[in-house]
Amino acid sequence: MKRKIAVVTGANSGMGLSTTVGLAKENIHVVMACRNQQRGEEALRLAKEKSRASHIELLLCDLEDFDSISHFVEQFTNKWGMLDILVNNAGVVSLKRKVTKEGYEAQLGVNHLGHFLLTLLLLDSLKAAQKARIVNVSSGAHKWGRIHFEDINLETNYSVMKGYGQSKLANILFTKELAKRLSHTDITVNALHPGAVSTNLGINRSTGFGKSVYKVLNPFFQSPDKGAETALYLAKSTEVDDVTGGYFYKQKPARVSKRAKDPYLAQLLWEWSEEELSKKGYKK
Ligand SMILES: NC(=O)c1ccc[n+]([C@@H]2O[C@H](COP(=O)([O-])OP(=O)(O)OC[C@H]3O[C@@H](n4cnc5c(N)ncnc54)[C@H](OP(=O)(O)O)[C@@H]3O)[C@@H](O)[C@H]2O)c1
Numbered sequence: 001m002k003r004k005i006a007v008v009t010g011a012n013s014g015m016g017l018s019t020t021v022g023l024a025k026e027n028i029h030v031v032m033a034c035r036n037q038q039r040g041e042e043a044l045r046l047a048k049e050k051s052r053a054s055h056i057e058l059l060l061c062d063l064e065d066f067d068s069i070s071h072f073v074e075q076f077t078n079k080w081g082m083l084d085i086l087v088n089n090a091g092v093v094s095l096k097r098k099v100t101k102e103g104y105e106a107q108l109g110v111n112h113l114g115h116f117l118l119t120l121l122l123l124d125s126l127k128a129a130q131k132a133r134i135v136n137v138s139s140g141a142h143k144w145g146r147i148h149f150e151d152i153n154l155e156t157n158y159s160v161m162k163g164y165g166q167s168k169l170a171n172i173l174f175t176k177e178l179a180k181r182l183s184h185t186d187i188t189v190n191a192l193h194p195g196a197v198s199t200n201l202g203i204n205r206s207t208g209f210g211k212s213v214y215k216v217l218n219p220f221f222q223s224p225d226k227g228a229e230t231a232l233y234l235a236k237s238t239e240v241d242d243v244t245g246g247y248f249y250k251q252k253p254a255r256v257s258k259r260a261k262d263p264y265l266a267q268l269l270w271e272w273s274e275e276e277l278s279k280k281g282y283k284k
Contacts, residue, residue: 010090
């Protein structure tokens with residue numbers, strides 16, 4: 001039987017790495033979409049070792065850079081042309097306000113807009129597969145989020161809660177609107193909360209600042225393998241073959257906030273996102 005193909009973003013660390021290993025163990029070919037060559041290569045070696053599989057590869061993709069995303073898709077499409085599973089897992093938490101190369105507040109730019117562009121550019125490959133699945137890693141943090149259309153890049157009164165919450169709410173609104181727009185196809189799209197997981201989230205990659213927080217919290221947090229279980233469930237389980245537009249926690253449907261259920265808000269965010277992409281020359 002032909003091997004299925006998956007793309008996992010942020011595959012070099014935390015739950016992205018565990019998801020990669022879990023998919024490879026199921027005989028799925030995994031393309032690890034990572035932003036950093038060195039961290040990516042080290043993780044590729046680890047993923048092959050842990051899964052005892054060789055059908056894993058690394059392709060660079062920096063989700064804060066539209067050209068990098070487009071280059072990733074071009075390379076992926078030229079080589080594979082078909083995609084069964086897309087796991088939009090990468091994420092950042094930023095204590096101080098940062099902006100992406102494209103000028104967006106970092107959490108909105110990476111967690112939402114980068115994945116929005118990546119998914120739209122991969123749609124033809126997803127349509128070419130049979131019953132492809134898109135899995136968006138959101139968070140319970142969406143519950144305190146709102147979409148600040150009046151200052152979406154949070155130039156005033158920035159807080160990490162505001163920025164991260166907005167981006168994780170955006171993940172669910174994107175999931176719901178995309179599910180609606182793909183309802184005439186056999187592609188499903190679902191979102192999830194992985195729980196509180198001990199990873200590298202929020203740790204500064206150059207200075208290591210933030211590591212001590214996990215040391216304190218570790219006893220209360222799940223392992224990345226445990227945290228990846230719901231993403232793997234949505235990527236593979238036959239139980240969710242025909243489920244789309246859902247939000248899951250611990251492999252069960254879970255409640256979302258009132259804002260995350262608002263179809264008008266989902267449509268507005270979609271239109272804003274499309275408009276931003278087209279301003280930068282990226283039309284769907
Ligand atoms: N940990 C939790 O308790 C928790 C709870 C709820 C939801 N989540 C969500 O779970 C997902 C996975 O996070 P994690 O906890 O496993 O954190 P992690 O260990 O920090 O992994 C995050 C991954 O995202 C990648 N990434 C960050 N910015 C990127 C960019 N511009 N382009 C491409 N990749 C980028 C990172 O790459 P580098 O290593 O190169 O920086 C890393 O591979 C995130 O979406 C997060 O919001 C986590």
